Amino acid sequence: MAAKARRGGQGFELAMMSPALLLLAAISFIPLFTMIWMSLSKVGLIGGLSFDFIGLANWKHLFSDPDIGSSWILSVIYFAATVGAEMIVGTVMALLIHSLIKARNIVLSLVLIPMFIAPIIVGLLGRFLLDPSFGLYSWFLSATGLYDGNILGSVGPALAAVIALDIWEWSPLVALIVLAGLTAVPTDIIEAAEVDGASYRHKLVSIILPSILPILLVALLIRAMDAIRFFAIIFITTNGGPADSTKIIPIRLYDIAFRFFDLGYASAVGLTMLVFSIVIATVFVRVLKRNEAVA
Numbered sequence: 001m002a003a004k005a006r007r008g009g010q011g012f013e014l015a016m017m018s019p020a021l022l023l024l025a026a027i028s029f030i031p032l033f034t035m036i037w038m039s040l041s042k043v044g045l046i047g048g049l050s051f052d053f054i055g056l057a058n059w060k061h062l063f064s065d066p067d068i069g070s071s072w073i074l075s076v077i078y079f080a081a082t083v084g085a086e087m088i089v090g091t092v093m094a095l096l097i098h099s100l101i102k103a104r105n106i107v108l109s110l111v112l113i114p115m116f117i118a119p120i121i122v123g124l125l126g127r128f129l130l131d132p133s134f135g136l137y138s139w140f141l142s143a144t145g146l147y148d149g150n151i152l153g154s155v156g157p158a159l160a161a162v163i164a165l166d167i168w169e170w171s172p173l174v175a176l177i178v179l180a181g182l183t184a185v186p187t188d189i190i191e192a193a194e195v196d197g198a199s200y201r202h203k204l205v206s207i208i209l210p211s212i213l214p215i216l217l218v219a220l221l222i223r224a225m226d227a228i229r230f231f232a233i234i235f236i237t238t239n240g241g242p243a244d245s246t247k248i249i250p251i252r253l254y255d256i257a258f259r260f261f262d263l264g265y266a267s268a269v270g271l272t273m274l275v276f277s278i279v280i281a282t283v284f285v286r287v288l289k290r291n292e293a294v295a
Contacts, residue, residue: 038267058268071252078248079227082166086223090174098182115172123236126165152238155245162234174219181215221284228277
């Protein structure tokens with residue numbers, strides 16, 4: 001009787017959830033299958049929307065296009081630099097805030113301000129602050145002799161500038177996530193280590209970091225998924241320039257779709273981004289599960 005009642009309850013719950021599940025499936029799979037079909041077609045916009053099946057022509061072009069290859073290389077560099085730096089800076093910020101005895105909430109509120117600013121606004125701020133004529137940062141770098149030139153108009157500095165803007169905006173998110181994990185670190189173990197005369201470095205390496213490792217992996221996954229589709233700041237500051245030195249794959253996809261209106265080819269590029277995101281997410285989830293199994 002109890003088992004039958006449980007099955008009846010599960011059937012009722014499934015019936016109640018089915019409308020939302022069907023709607024979620026519709027808004028998820030219909031666009032996906034449409035993109036797959038578009039990637040196999042030449043999409044015409046003149047005289048109405050038309051799909052002319054061309055097979056794997058877009059995909060052959062994709063894997064032989066040197067511009068796409070260079071954009072993926074830039075994307076990997078950007079991805080590694082931003083996510084890696086944000087994890088380090090965010091973790092250090094969280095450790096410093098966690099060590100505060102007074103004014104912790106005030107400091108945390110100030111630290112979190114950048115992540116609440118829209119990326120478009122961050123891009124505008126960066127463009128004005130780095131302007132070679134009146135930008136504060138440009139003036140400071142020139143006055144100190146560190147760099148005298150157009151930062152956003154030079155190949156190397158432009159990429160470094162947009163990476164720095166991303167790190168400035170999203171390191172506080174990592175700090176917030178890590179700070180939440182630090183509250184769960186067992187204080188009795190830390191106190192016992194202090195009694196034994198352990199230094200802060202030993203406590204950090206042997207107790208604190210292993211305790212928050214799952215939280216670090218979650219923060220890494222969140223930032224990785226966002227960094228793959230990063231768009232706004234680069235679009236506002238450099239728009240992929242100069243000389244395509246900041247044209248990561250989302251900017252390249254935008255140009256293909258909305259400047260050249262090659263929607264079939266853009267769909268193929270978008271699907272490769274989707275596959276890359278799925279691979280990265282799968283790797284992180286497996287590492288997280290393996291860590292939980294070991295723990």
